[in-house]
Amino acid sequence: MHKQSAALQPHRRLFADRRRNPDGKRGAVLHTAVCMFLERSYGRTSMNDVAMQLNITKPALYHYFRNKEEILVEIYRLGTDLIDGMLDSIEADEKPGLDKVADFIAGYIRIITGDFGRAVIRLDDGELSKAGRKLVRGRKREIDHRVRALIEGGIRDGSIASCDAKIASFILAGSIHGMASWYEPAGPMELTAITAEYVRVLTAGLANGGVAELMQPASLAFKSSARIQG
Amino acid sequence: MHKQSAALQPHRRLFADRRRNPDGKRGAVLHTAVCMFLERSYGRTSMNDVAMQLNITKPALYHYFRNKEEILVEIYRLGTDLIDGMLDSIEADEKPGLDKVADFIAGYIRIITGDFGRAVIRLDDGELSKAGRKLVRGRKREIDHRVRALIEGGIRDGSIASCDAKIASFILAGSIHGMASWYEPAGPMELTAITAEYVRVLTAGLANGGVAELMQPASLAFKSSARIQG
Amino acid sequence: MHKQSAALQPHRRLFADRRRNPDGKRGAVLHTAVCMFLERSYGRTSMNDVAMQLNITKPALYHYFRNKEEILVEIYRLGTDLIDGMLDSIEADEKPGLDKVADFIAGYIRIITGDFGRAVIRLDDGELSKAGRKLVRGRKREIDHRVRALIEGGIRDGSIASCDAKIASFILAGSIHGMASWYEPAGPMELTAITAEYVRVLTAGLANGGVAELMQPASLAFKSSARIQG
Amino acid sequence: MHKQSAALQPHRRLFADRRRNPDGKRGAVLHTAVCMFLERSYGRTSMNDVAMQLNITKPALYHYFRNKEEILVEIYRLGTDLIDGMLDSIEADEKPGLDKVADFIAGYIRIITGDFGRAVIRLDDGELSKAGRKLVRGRKREIDHRVRALIEGGIRDGSIASCDAKIASFILAGSIHGMASWYEPAGPMELTAITAEYVRVLTAGLANGGVAELMQPASLAFKSSARIQG
DNA sequence: AATGAATGAGAGTTCATTCAT
DNA sequence: CATGAATGAACTCTCATTCAT
Numbered sequence: 001m002h003k004q005s006a007a008l009q010p011h012r013r014l015f016a017d018r019r020r021n022p023d024g025k026r027g028a029v030l031h032t033a034v035c036m037f038l039e040r041s042y043g044r045t046s047m048n049d050v051a052m053q054l055n056i057t058k059p060a061l062y063h064y065f066r067n068k069e070e071i072l073v074e075i076y077r078l079g080t081d082l083i084d085g086m087l088d089s090i091e092a093d094e095k096p097g098l099d100k101v102a103d104f105i106a107g108y109i110r111i112i113t114g115d116f117g118r119a120v121i122r123l124d125d126g127e128l129s130k131a132g133r134k135l136v137r138g139r140k141r142e143i144d145h146r147v148r149a150l151i152e153g154g155i156r157d158g159s160i161a162s163c164d165a166k167i168a169s170f171i172l173a174g175s176i177h178g179m180a181s182w183y184e185p186a187g188p189m190e191l192t193a194i195t196a197e198y199v200r201v202l203t204a205g206l207a208n209g210g211v212a213e214l215m216q217p218a219s220l221a222f223k224s225s226a227r228i229q230g
Numbered sequence: 231m232h233k234q235s236a237a238l239q240p241h242r243r244l245f246a247d248r249r250r251n252p253d254g255k256r257g258a259v260l261h262t263a264v265c266m267f268l269e270r271s272y273g274r275t276s277m278n279d280v281a282m283q284l285n286i287t288k289p290a291l292y293h294y295f296r297n298k299e300e301i302l303v304e305i306y307r308l309g310t311d312l313i314d315g316m317l318d319s320i321e322a323d324e325k326p327g328l329d330k331v332a333d334f335i336a337g338y339i340r341i342i343t344g345d346f347g348r349a350v351i352r353l354d355d356g357e358l359s360k361a362g363r364k365l366v367r368g369r370k371r372e373i374d375h376r377v378r379a380l381i382e383g384g385i386r387d388g389s390i391a392s393c394d395a396k397i398a399s400f401i402l403a404g405s406i407h408g409m410a411s412w413y414e415p416a417g418p419m420e421l422t423a424i425t426a427e428y429v430r431v432l433t434a435g436l437a438n439g440g441v442a443e444l445m446q447p448a449s450l451a452f453k454s455s456a457r458i459q460g
Numbered sequence: 461m462h463k464q465s466a467a468l469q470p471h472r473r474l475f476a477d478r479r480r481n482p483d484g485k486r487g488a489v490l491h492t493a494v495c496m497f498l499e500r501s502y503g504r505t506s507m508n509d510v511a512m513q514l515n516i517t518k519p520a521l522y523h524y525f526r527n528k529e530e531i532l533v534e535i536y537r538l539g540t541d542l543i544d545g546m547l548d549s550i551e552a553d554e555k556p557g558l559d560k561v562a563d564f565i566a567g568y569i570r571i572i573t574g575d576f577g578r579a580v581i582r583l584d585d586g587e588l589s590k591a592g593r594k595l596v597r598g599r600k601r602e603i604d605h606r607v608r609a610l611i612e613g614g615i616r617d618g619s620i621a622s623c624d625a626k627i628a629s630f631i632l633a634g635s636i637h638g639m640a641s642w643y644e645p646a647g648p649m650e651l652t653a654i655t656a657e658y659v660r661v662l663t664a665g666l667a668n669g670g671v672a673e674l675m676q677p678a679s680l681a682f683k684s685s686a687r688i689q690g
Numbered sequence: 691m692h693k694q695s696a697a698l699q700p701h702r703r704l705f706a707d708r709r710r711n712p713d714g715k716r717g718a719v720l721h722t723a724v725c726m727f728l729e730r731s732y733g734r735t736s737m738n739d740v741a742m743q744l745n746i747t748k749p750a751l752y753h754y755f756r757n758k759e760e761i762l763v764e765i766y767r768l769g770t771d772l773i774d775g776m777l778d779s780i781e782a783d784e785k786p787g788l789d790k791v792a793d794f795i796a797g798y799i800r801i802i803t804g805d806f807g808r809a810v811i812r813l814d815d816g817e818l819s820k821a822g823r824k825l826v827r828g829r830k831r832e833i834d835h836r837v838r839a840l841i842e843g844g845i846r847d848g849s850i851a852s853c854d855a856k857i858a859s860f861i862l863a864g865s866i867h868g869m870a871s872w873y874e875p876a877g878p879m880e881l882t883a884i885t886a887e888y889v890r891v892l893t894a895g896l897a898n899g900g901v902a903e904l905m906q907p908a909s910l911a912f913k914s915s916a917r918i919q920g
Numbered sequence: 921a922a923t924g925a926a927t928g929a930g931a932g933t934t935c936a937t938t939c940a941t
Numbered sequence: 942c943a944t945g946a947a948t949g950a951a952c953t954c955t956c957a958t959t960c961a962t
Contacts, residue, residue: 025925041356043273046952059955060926068953124354126271167419167427170412171405178404189394197397204391205435276935287944289938298936485946501816503733506931519934520947528932584814586731627879627887634868635861642860649854657857664851665895736956747923749959758957 026064034075034115079120080139082111087146097154105199121180161208256294264305264345272357309350310369312341317376327384335429351410391438486524494535494575539580540599542571547606557614565659581640621668716754724765724805769810770829772801777836787844795889811870851898
């Protein structure tokens with residue numbers, strides 16, 4: 001019904017062979033599912049849709065996953081694992097906080113422009129059961145705290161200007177999350193160029209000793225916005 | 231079954247009095263619907279749910295809206311109208327581009343923390359039919375272009391550092407869109423304080439003559455991130 | 461697919477009319493369902509089967525009942541209500557315990573040879589959810605206790621020989637429950653004759669000291685039960 | 691997932707050793723199946739459940755039985771064989787009919803409190819195909835006729851009061867069938883005491899002219915049944 | 921002899937939508 | 942106008958059974 005990217009074709013062939021390769025097949029289901037969930041959303045993708053894409057029947061999916069939710073939870077798990085791994089390696093580095101933030105921006109963009117990373121951002125965890133939602137939101141919150149800690153470290157070591165770390169981390173993460181919606185590999189701009197631009201603007205916004213301190217454009221801006229609001 | 235915010239109660243009264251003007255009733259449906267869609271998502275909110283919340287019957291909804299999609303489209307229309315109006319007034323101002331951007335940040339936050347504004351960001355336009363999707367995405371794209379134009383103006387008048395306006399507008403909008411997900415009026419931080427912080431960080435990131443030019447942390451950061459990527 | 465007794469035909473006509481008669485239709489669903497559950501068992505009767513029998517579609521059933529289980533629970537409720545009512549009137553009488561037992565035998569047979577009474581005995585309450593099972597089994601246990609109390613009363617007033625009231629009530633109830641399986645109105649023997657035989661044998665088994673032939677408790681009991689039946 | 695009686699454990703060991711005779715394995719399947727069918731009903735016990743309980747795979751079951759129904763039919767066969775055997779030995783005795791009835795009561799209780807005997811009573815033969823149902827119901831009817839003949843013999847030899855033998859046999863069998871539902875070995879009352887009570891009440895109900903207390907048919911009957919049990 | 925994999929058929933349930941009143 | 946009733950289509954999930962190995 002819907003045409004799918006050619007990247008999913010290999011999965012069909014995997015299932016054509018009845019020989020055992022359970023892990024491979026499980027992975028094929030996951031990858032097919034995450035692509036379809038991203039394209040059509042979880043709720044509008046039926047198990048039948050996923051099965052048909054893989055050239056198998058619906059009940060065959062239940063060999064690899066207990067139910068539809070388990071597929072979604074597994075996708076979230078893989079995606080958050082990627083992010084956790086990146087944060088692990090950044091935290092292990094010995095660097096000024098601002099540099100770590102720059103590394104985070106680049107690493108986060110790299111992950112979020114991939115299928116499983118994008119899923120963590122774009123898929124609606126409200127579709128999950130209470131238990132699944134708790135699990136997934138816990139992992140998201142943990143990531144958020146680690147990003148905040150990165151910024152707090154930078155404030156302590158002086159590389160980042162004093163600010164509300166919570167808000168700053170929301171700005172940082174939020175602006176990158178946006179990419180999950182608009183970025184396309186086939187787009188006109190190289191990913192490295194995009195990343196460089198993100199790093200430049202966002203580190204400039206956080207860095208210590210910049211215009212923020214000199215010009216105080218914030219209060220200025222906020223006064224003018226007050227006129228709009230009133 | 232689902233607890234609803236107290237804000238929804240007045241609408242029940244509106245429908246209790248059948249003599250009221252239909253516009254009021256239509257509006258009541260829209261406001262009830264947008265709240266429920268935000269809480270539970272469009273797909274998981276049935277027409278029955280909306281009707282029950284309003285204390286009317288399901289077919290009564292079909293007096294005011296041809297179908298479920300029309301409700302969603304109308305919500306998008308109201309939300310994007312708010313944003314358009316704000317951009318109109320900003321564009322009418324005679325100010326440096328950076329100040330306009332600051333005004334936009336404040337105005338956008340104000341709208342997006344309201345029900346209809348948040349709906350534009352949070353609701354999934356993939357639920358719409360092809361026609362509805364085209365309409366809504368067109369308006370979103372238009373907004374995006376106007377934000378980009380704001381930044382380009384700032385670059386031209388020298389208040390904003392030379393940068394890729396498209397990327398910058400994505401950073402700007404994306405970071406604010408995040409608020410649609412996490413902001414709660416009952417939260418610990420005043421909206422004005424949050425807004426000030428957003429304005430400060432984001433204008434600092436864009437302003438001309440700041441750290442970006444002095445420290446070049448971007449290239450530095452990006453080199454180190456390259457190690458991670460490899 | 462299966463031919464159904466002609467008694468169910470009126471229900472079809474009830475639904476043919478779209479005019480309101482919700483209680484009548486709910487009752488029609490219940491009666492149709494109980495007949496089919498008895499014939500084919502609950503588990504092998506699909507909602508579709510019930511709907512088709514009533515000449516409506518499956519989802520229409522969900523106007524009257526939240527789910528399949530609610531139908532079954534309601535059937536149990538109606539059946540146990542009948543039994544409770546009979547026990548109420550027997551307990552209100554002023555009679556020797558043995559006569560009350562005789563009345564119970566007659567009353568229980570009358571109920572259990574009807575559709576809803578038979579359902580209480582024959583349908584498998586293991587099909588119910590935990591909550592439903594608890595409810596139904598509670599009512600069954602209560603009935604059992606009341607029968608036991610009847611026998612204990614007879615032992616106290618001397619009309620029934622000293623015995624284990626629990627076992628005696630199981631024998632009493634169990635022997636009558638059997639009828640739910642084999643009795644057919646179209647059978648060769650009159651229900652009154654069957655009842656008389658049950659009363660005679662079972663009261664003889666319980667009676668204190670006397671010879672069945674001398675005391676004639678059966679006929680005596682049956683006369684009094686006739687009053688209840690009428 | 692479901693807790694199973696400890697009695698099922700040995701079967702797992704049987705399958706662990708693949709060298710055992712197939713009869714043993716077949717028997718293990720049957721015993722496991724009958725226990726599960728009694729606990730959860732035939733319809734709610736899947737072949738997977740049975741296989742998992744035995745620690746084998748589903749297709750392995752199809753080595754020993756053509757299909758699920760064959761398991762059920764075999765269970766019925768084993769159960770009815772037990773009853774037939776008991777009736778054989780009672781019919782071979784030279785005794786007054788009432789004593790034979792007493793022996794039957796004791797023997798029937800003994801069988802029906804075992805797994806396969808209980809299955810004959812409790813499992814729903816409506817789950818069987820037409821052919822299987824015909825077979826099983828034939829054997830049940832045959833048993834019924836033999837019980838009826840026992841009573842008719844007692845009427846002829848004067849030990850049982852004149853009555854409708856068909857009804858009397860239903861009362862007899864029905865009251866004992868009830869035990870299949872409520873009896874638990876771990877219950878508060880000894881099986882021998884329960885049996886004695888059943889024999890006393892039921893023979894008193896059937897006995898000719900005598901007073902239960904004078905003739906003591908219960909103790910007499912129970913002594914003779916002891917021979918069968920041992 | 922025995923397994924992992926796969927399937928066709930069908931279950932209960934939900935929902936947007938439309939009649940008839 | 943507004944309602945109760947009804948429907949067709951869809952969805953998730955289960956199960957007995959059978960391949961291919």
